[in-house]
Amino acid sequence: MTPSLRVPTDADVEDVARIMSEGWPEAVDAGQVRQAWASPGFDRERDARIAPGAYVHVEALDRDRVWINLRGRPSTALVDWAEGRARERGGRILCGSWAANESVLEELRRRGFRQIRHSFRMSISLEDEVPVPVVPAGVRLRTFEDGDERSFYDAQLEAFADTWEPIDHPYDEWAHWLLDTPSFDPELWFLAEVGGAVAGFAICRVHPGNSDLGWIQILGVRRPWRGKGIGRALLLNAFRALRARGLRRAGLGVDAENPTGATSLYESVGMRVVDRFELYETEHT
Numbered sequence: 001m002t003p004s005l006r007v008p009t010d011a012d013v014e015d016v017a018r019i020m021s022e023g024w025p026e027a028v029d030a031g032q033v034r035q036a037w038a039s040p041g042f043d044r045e046r047d048a049r050i051a052p053g054a055y056v057h058v059e060a061l062d063r064d065r066v067w068i069n070l071r072g073r074p075s076t077a078l079v080d081w082a083e084g085r086a087r088e089r090g091g092r093i094l095c096g097s098w099a100a101n102e103s104v105l106e107e108l109r110r111r112g113f114r115q116i117r118h119s120f121r122m123s124i125s126l127e128d129e130v131p132v133p134v135v136p137a138g139v140r141l142r143t144f145e146d147g148d149e150r151s152f153y154d155a156q157l158e159a160f161a162d163t164w165e166p167i168d169h170p171y172d173e174w175a176h177w178l179l180d181t182p183s184f185d186p187e188l189w190f191l192a193e194v195g196g197a198v199a200g201f202a203i204c205r206v207h208p209g210n211s212d213l214g215w216i217q218i219l220g221v222r223r224p225w226r227g228k229g230i231g232r233a234l235l236l237n238a239f240r241a242l243r244a245r246g247l248r249r250a251g252l253g254v255d256a257e258n259p260t261g262a263t264s265l266y267e268s269v270g271m272r273v274v275d276r277f278e279l280y281e282t283e284h285t
């Protein structure tokens with residue numbers, strides 16, 4: 001192993017959180033690092049390295065895609081290691097960074113990665129009163145109750161089938177990220193129901209690394225119910241709930257060319273783009 005790279009240990013968790021927060025729009029806390037290290041199929045020994053001022057882990061998004069999660073100010077040696085590990089795991093290799101992290105993006109281009117897509121961070125201030133949502137007739141909004149887990153999961157898989165290259169996590173992995181975490185907050189999970197059927201949902205939380213930030217993790221409306229104002233109602237309802245918690249802003253990430261018009265929806269409720277993530281893929285496989 002290159003001497004300056006090593007496997008991170010439990011004692012590095014705070015350092016890794018600090019490095020992961022650098023140049024990122026939201027701070028990452030130690031709990032998020034531990035959660036990533038405990039995720040199904042992740043092997044810290046084989047999949048993660050820390051170096052002075054930089055950290056990387058390589059994770060399988062699914063059978064065909066590998067994600068290089070590159071943070072801080074990575075050396076060529078660190079990126080070499082990550083690319084090697086990604087090739088070993090097999091499949092398409094994806095990586096990226098925020099538009100301002102030009103040195104990281106330049107390093108990727110130099111290695112034959114090409115930009116394939118970009119996404120936005122969008123944000124809204126919750127300082128002012130949020131309008132009461134107009135809930136379409138026949139739609140009931142309610143929060144999570146025990147036994148709803150699969151309803152959220154199934155609705156998410158179905159709604160996101162219409163997005164660009166969705167990641168279909170198996171249920172256990174989905175539950176690891178969303179339910180088995182201290183930030184799981186059933187009062188911030190919302191279902192829109194029509195006659196007992198799930199029409200849409202919003203999964204939100206207080207951002208673990210940023211105590212003033214409400215985070216819209218996942219929003220979806222199933223196809224038959226789209227274009228009726230359910231997405232907007234779920235979003236405004238979420239903003240109001242987050243504001244009632246005393247949070248000062250709400251944020252989310254969205255594919256810039258979301259084929260179902262999500263960016264227009266977010267703009268229409270007053271959200272604004274605050275950052276841009278550049279997604280790259282290697283041309284060499």
Ligand SMILES: CC(C)(COP(=O)(O)OP(=O)(O)OC[C@H]1O[C@@H](n2cnc3c(N)ncnc32)[C@H](O)[C@@H]1OP(=O)(O)O)[C@@H](O)C(=O)NCCC(=O)NCCS
Binds near residue numbers: 225226232258264266
């Ligand atoms: C994005 C999504 C949640 C919108 O839900 P929805 O219930 O159809 O949205 P609404 O009916 O409340 O739409 C409200 C506004 O959004 C915009 N909008 C919604 N769908 C749109 C589309 N296909 N094209 C352009 N704008 C659209 C419009 O501004 C609309 O305002 P209008 O009613 O005055 O025209 C839904 O299409 C969906 O689940 N998509 C797949 C999953 C996804 O992409 N989720 C977001 C990921 S970040």
